[in-house]
Amino acid sequence: MTGFVVILIALTVTPIFVVNAFRILSSDSFVRHELRQDDFPADRYGLxxxxxxxxxxxxxxSIQPGSEGIALLERATLPDGSPAFGSRELRHMTDVRRLLGAALRLQLIVVGVLLALWIGLRRSPRWRTVVPRGLQVGAFLTFAIALLAVPVILLGFDDFFVQFHSVFFSGDTWRFSTRDTLLRLYPEAFWEDVSQLAAGIVVLQAVVLAVAATWWLRRLRPDGGAT
Structure with missing residues (x-):
C-alpha cells in the first residue's frame, strides 16, 4: 500500500514543476525580455x-487569473485603430485562459494534499517516509521524461508544437495565418524560447527536489538524527 501511495505522489511531481515553469514564464518581465532582444524576429507587417x-x-x-480577461483583447486596437484580434484569436485565448486557470488551481490543490499527507503521516514509523520517497521518485521520473522530451523540443519543435496543441485544444482555433496578431506578437521563435526555458526550469526543480528528498530520507533513518 505504501508503494502505491509513493507512485501516486511521484506522478504529481512533473506536472507541478511544469506549472511552476509557466508561472514564471507567464510574466511581464519575460515577455519584455523576449520582445526586446536584438535578434527577436521583426513583424513583417510593421508592428x-x-x-x-x-x-x-x-x-x-488577458489570460492571467484576476484580470479582466478576454475583454482586454476585445478592446485592443492596432495602430490604425482597427481591432487587434479576430474572433478565432479571441476563442483561442479564451481556451488558453481557461486551461491556465484550471492548471493553477489544480496545482494548488495537489500541493495542499501533499502537505496534508506529510502532516498526517509524519509521526507514523511505517508511513513517514512515503512523502519524501514519492518526491524523490518523482524527481528522478522528471529526469527520465526530460531525457525523452528535450531532444524532441530541440530537434522537432514544429511537431512538438502541433502535438501539444492537439492534446490541449479542440478544433483548429489555434491555427493562425502570418497576418493574425497573435502570431505577429508571439512568433515561433518566442514559443521555442518558452519551451526550452520551461524544460530548463523543470529540470532545475528536479535537481533541487532530488537533493532535498534524499537529505530528508536520510534524516528519517533511525541513525539520521530524526526524532
Missing part, C-alpha cells in the same frame, strides 16, 4: 517597438 510590446503584454494579461 514594432512599444506598440508591439503593449499588445503582447495585453495578450498575456
Amino acid at each position: 514594432e517597438g512599444e506598440e508591439r510590446l503593449r499588445l503582447a503584454l495585453t495578450g498575456l494579461r
